[in-house]
Amino acid sequence: xxxxxxxxxxxxxxxxxxxxxxxxxxxxxxxxxxxxxxxxxxxxxxxxxxxxxxxxxxxxxxxxxxxxxxxxxxxxxxxxxxxxxxxxxxxxxxxxxxxxxxxxxxxxxxxxxxxxxxxxxxxxxxxxxxxxxxxxxxxxxxxxxxxxxxxxxxxxxxxxxxxxxxxxxxxxxxxxxxxxxxxxxxxxxxxxxxxxx
Numbered sequence: 001x002x003x004x005x006x007x008x009x010x011x012x013x014x015x016x017x018x019x020x021x022x023x024x025x026x027x028x029x030x031x032x033x034x035x036x037x038x039x040x041x042x043x044x045x046x047x048x049x050x051x052x053x054x055x056x057x058x059x060x061x062x063x064x065x066x067x068x069x070x071x072x073x074x075x076x077x078x079x080x081x082x083x084x085x086x087x088x089x090x091x092x093x094x095x096x097x098x099x100x101x102x103x104x105x106x107x108x109x110x111x112x113x114x115x116x117x118x119x120x121x122x123x124x125x126x127x128x129x130x131x132x133x134x135x136x137x138x139x140x141x142x143x144x145x146x147x148x149x150x151x152x153x154x155x156x157x158x159x160x161x162x163x164x165x166x167x168x169x170x171x172x173x174x175x176x177x178x179x180x181x182x183x184x185x186x187x188x189x190x191x192x193x194x195x196x197x
Contacts, residue, residue: 011050018055023065030056030071037078048085052076057094061101066110073114080121090131095122099135104143109150116144116156123163129170138164138173 018029033051036044052075060072076098079085089095102115119137122128132138141164144157161179164170 007046011047014047014051018051027065027068027071030059030068030075034071034074034078037075041078041082045084048079052079053088053094057097061097066108070110070114073111073118077114077118077121080118080125083127086125086128090128095131096135099140104140109153112144113150113152113156116153116160119144120156120160120163123160126167129167132164132167133169138170138179142179 014029014032017025020026029051033044033047033056036047037052056072056075060069060076063069063072076089076094079089098115098118102111104112107115119141122137123132123141137160141157141160145154145161147154161174164174
């Protein structure tokens, strides 16, 4: 069996597992894709296009299985590291669908932690400035610095804000919203809970 045929068989098997009524079969597919997109992102295009955009993304928005949802979020975050996938996620409205489906105050802390990290990754890339503005991510990030949220979520928010200061388009908005003062207060957290990655 040549390499092309081998990859085809693997893809067929992963599709079969994902369609299985057994939870562990579906989990295997999701965990496999999470590992591949982490370790071999540029070589995983066929898997991503066939499994993530067509199947796993929909599951991410709808599933009640916490483990699968959080692992699917990891795949999404891995894809942001690829310029090709990142632009597709933005252009085709995938990011918007995530923010629409998972609003602050309506998701659990573990999901919010993944969502805040995804937001930080978006803010890291200069080619996402239009997406940042259109999705009004600054307003979203400001909500995350509230003390009612876990330290990990607030830490991600602080890092996202610091990355936004590099975007000239948003710098004045950061100043006008008093965001710099908010960050300074958070960084002087007396409990020492904050850790910026």
